[in-house]
Amino acid sequence: MKSTFIYVSFFVFVCGFLACNSQKIENDKSFTPSDKKSTKETVDLFSTMNTRMEKGIMLGHQDDLAYGNKWYGVPGRSDVKAVCGDYPAVFGWDLGNIETDSTYNTDSISFSKLRAYIKLVNKIKGISILKWSAHNPAINNIGIQSDSYSVRMILQNKSVREKYVTYLDKIANFFKTLKDNDGNYIPIVFQPFNEYNTPGKYWWSADQCTLTDYKKIWAFTVDYLRNSKNVHHVLYLYSVQADTTVNSFSNYYPGNEYVDLVGVSLNLNQDIDPTGKMYVQTLNTNLAIITQFAEKNNKIAALTNTGLEGIKLPDYFSNYLYPIVSQYKLSYVMFGKNTWNNENHYFIPIPGHPASEDFNLFSKNPRILTCKKIS
Numbered sequence: 328m329k330s331t332f333i334y335v336s337f338f339v340f341v342c343g344f345l346a347c348n349s350q351k352i353e354n355d356k357s358f359t360p361s362d363k364k365s366t367k368e369t370v371d372l373f374s375t376m377n378t379r380m381e382k383g384i385m386l387g388h389q390d391d392l393a394y395g396n397k398w399y400g401v402p403g404r405s406d407v408k409a410v411c412g413d414y415p416a417v418f419g420w421d422l423g424n425i426e427t428d429s430t431y432n433t434d435s436i437s438f439s440k441l442r443a444y445i446k447l448v449n450k451i452k453g454i455s456i457l458k459w460s461a462h463n464p465a466i467n468n469i470g471i472q473s474d475s476y477s478v479r480m481i482l483q484n485k486s487v488r489e490k491y492v493t494y495l496d497k498i499a500n501f502f503k504t505l506k507d508n509d510g511n512y513i514p515i516v517f518q519p520f521n522e523y524n525t526p527g528k529y530w531w532s533a534d535q536c537t538l539t540d541y542k543k544i545w546a547f548t549v550d551y552l553r554n555s556k557n558v559h560h561v562l563y564l565y566s567v568q569a570d571t572t573v574n575s576f577s578n579y580y581p582g583n584e585y586v587d588l589v590g591v592s593l594n595l596n597q598d599i600d601p602t603g604k605m606y607v608q609t610l611n612t613n614l615a616i617i618t619q620f621a622e623k624n625n626k627i628a629a630l631t632n633t634g635l636e637g638i639k640l641p642d643y644f645s646n647y648l649y650p651i652v653s654q655y656k657l658s659y660v661m662f663g664k665n666t667w668n669n670e671n672h673y674f675i676p677i678p679g680h681p682a683s684e685d686f687n688l689f690s691k692n693p694r695i696l697t698c699k700k701i702s
Contacts, residue, residue: 358373358374358377358625359373360373360562360587361563361583361584361585361586361587362553362559362561364553364559365559365560366511366512366514366559366560368511368512368513368514368560369512369514369559369560369561369562371514372454372514372562373562373587373627376454376588376627376658377627377658379658379696379701380627380656380657380658382694382696382700383692383693383694383695383696383700384652384653384657384658384659384660384694384695384696385415385416385417385454385658385659385660385696385701386407386415386416386417386659386660386662386690386695386696386697387415387416387417387418387419387456387659387660387661387662388405388406388407388415388417388418388419388661388662388664388665388674388675389418389419389420389632389661389662389663389664389674390418390419390420390421390434390436390664390665391405391406391407391414391415391418391419392404392405392414392418392444392447392448393434393436393440393441393444394435394436394664394665394666394667395409395665395667395673395675395677396665396666396667396670396673396677397667397670398667399667399668400440406665406673406675406677407675407690407697409677409678410675410676410677410678410683410686410687410690411686411687411690411691411697413690413697413698413699413700414451414453414697414698415453415697415698416453416454416659416696416697416698416700416701417453417454417455417456417659417661418444418445418448418453418454418455418456419455419456419458419632419661419664420432420434420436420441420444420445420455420456420457420458421433421434421457421458421459421460422457422458422459422460422461422498422501423458423459423460423461423462424462425438425497425498425501426461426462426464426493426494426497426498427462428497433460434664438501442501442504442505445457445505445513445515446505446506446507446513449507449513450507451698451702452698452701452702453698453701454515454516454659455513455515455516456515456516456518456564456631456661457515457516457517457518458518458519458521459498459517459518459519459520461494461519462494463477463530464477464481464487464490464491464494465477465480465481465484465487465530476535477530477531477535477536478530478531478535478536478537478540478541478543478544479536479537479540481544481547482540482543482544482547492551495548495551495552495556496556498552499552499556499558502515502517502552502558502560502561503556503558505560512559512560513560514560514561514562515560515561515562516561516562516563516564516587516588517561517562517563517564518563518564518566518631519545519548519563520541520544520545520548521564521566521567521592521631522566522567522568522592523536523541523567523579524567524568524570524575524579525568531544533579538578538579541579541581542579542580542581542582545565545581545585546581546582546585549563549581549585562587562588563585563586563587563588564586564587564588564589564590564629564631565580565581565586565588565589565590566588566589566590566591566592566629566631566632567579567590567591567592568591568592568593569591569592569593569609569610569612569613570613576589576591576613576616576617576620577620583624583625583626586626587626587627588626588627588628588629588658589617589620589621589624589626589627589628589629590617590628590629590630590631591613591614591616591617591630591631592630592631592632592633593606593609593610593613593630593632593633594606594632594633594634594635594636594663595633595634595635595640595643595647597635597639597640603635603640603643603647606647607647607650607651610630610633610648610651610652611651611654614628614630614651614652614654614655614657615655618655618656618657621656622656627658628655628656628657628658629657629658629659629660629661630652630657630659630660630661631661632661632662632663633648633660633661633662633663634662634663634674634675635647635674636663636671636672636673636674637671637672637673638673638674638676638680638681638682638686640682641681641682641685642682642685643682643685644682644685644686644688644689645685645688645689648660648689649689649692649695653694662674662675665677
C-alpha cells in the first residue's frame with residue numbers, strides 16, 4: 328500500500344510538473360515579436376530583452392557615442408564611461424531629417440556616422456533605439472503645427488500620402504544598410520510617433536490627431552515597412568509622456584500586432600517641482616500602468632526617457648530614481664543627451680560633478696546593467 332501511494336504521488340507530481348512546463352512552453356511561444364516574419368536575430372533580441380529583465384534594468388543614454396558635455400565626435404569617448412568605466416547597454420538615436428535627404432540628423436550626427444555607431448553598438452552587444460522626429464509631410468515643417476489634420480491628410484489625400492511614403496522609403500533604405508560583419512541585419516528598436524499626449528508638440532499629437540487616425544497612421548507605417556519594403560529586423564516601441572490615467576496610455580495603443588515594447592517618458596522639472604516629489608509620484612504611477620499593461624499583453628516595458636537636466640539634486644539617481652524603477656520589471660531606462668554645444672544641457676554627470684559619485688554608485692548596482700554586465 329505504501330509503495331502504491333508513493334507511485335501515485337510521484338505520478339501526480341510528474342503530471343503536474345509536465346503540465347506546468349507545458350504551460351510555460353506555451354507561454355514562451357506566445358512571447359514573440361509582433362512581426363511574424365521577424366529575422367532570427369530580431370526574435371533573439373526580443374527574447375533576450377525579456378529574459379534580461381530578471382537580471383536587472385539596462386542603462387541607456389541618448390547619443391552617447393557621438394558627443395557629450397563639451398566634446399563632439401571623439402572616437403571611443405562616452406560621458407557614461409567617463410564616470411562609471413563602462414558604456415551604457417542601450418543607446419538612443421534620432422532618425423529625424425532622414426526624410427529630407429539631409430546629411431545630418433536632428434542631433435547633428437551624419438547618417439553615415441549614425442550607421443557606424445549602430446554597427447559598433449551591435450558589436451559590443453548593446454541595443455539601439457531609433458526615435459523618429461519626423462517632418463510634417465502635409466505642410467513641410469517641423470515643430471509645433473497649425474494644421475490640425477496632418478495625419479488625416481496623409482490617410483486621405485493621395486499626394487500627401489505619396490510624400491509620406493517617400494519618407495518611409497528612406498527609413499527602410501537606411502534600415503537595410505544596418506548589417507553586421509556576417510551580412511545579417513542588425514535588429515533595432517524603432518520608436519515612431521512618440522509622446523502623442525504632449526499637446527502641440529508634434530503633428531501627431533492628440534490635440535491635432537484623433538484616436539482613430541493615430542492608430543491608422545501607425546498601422547499604415549508598420550504595414551508599409553513590413554509588407555511593401557520587406558523590413559523584418561525591427562521591434563516597434565509605443566511610448567507616451569507620463570500622465571495620471573490608464574486611459575491616456577491605452578486609448579491610443581495601436582494594437583498588439585503592431586507593437587513590441589511599451590514605454591513612458593518623464594523628466595524631473597525643478598521649475599515646477601523643486602523637491603522632486605511630484606516626479607517620484609508620477610513616475611511610480613506610470614510605471615505601474617505600463618508594466619501591468621506589458622505583462623498582460625506580452626510586451627516589454629521601458630522608461631524611454633528620463634532625467635534631471637543639470638542634475639542639481641546630487642542624490643537624484645540613488646534617492647529619487649532607483650527606489651522607483653527598482654520596483655518594476657523594466658527593460659531599460661534611457662537618460663537624455665549631454666549636448667556638446669550647451670554645457671548646461673546634460674543628464675549624465677561628468678567626472679567631478681557633484682552628482683558623479685551618486686551616478687557611479689547607481690551604475691555599479693548589480694541591478695543596473697551597463698554594457699559589460701550584459702555581454
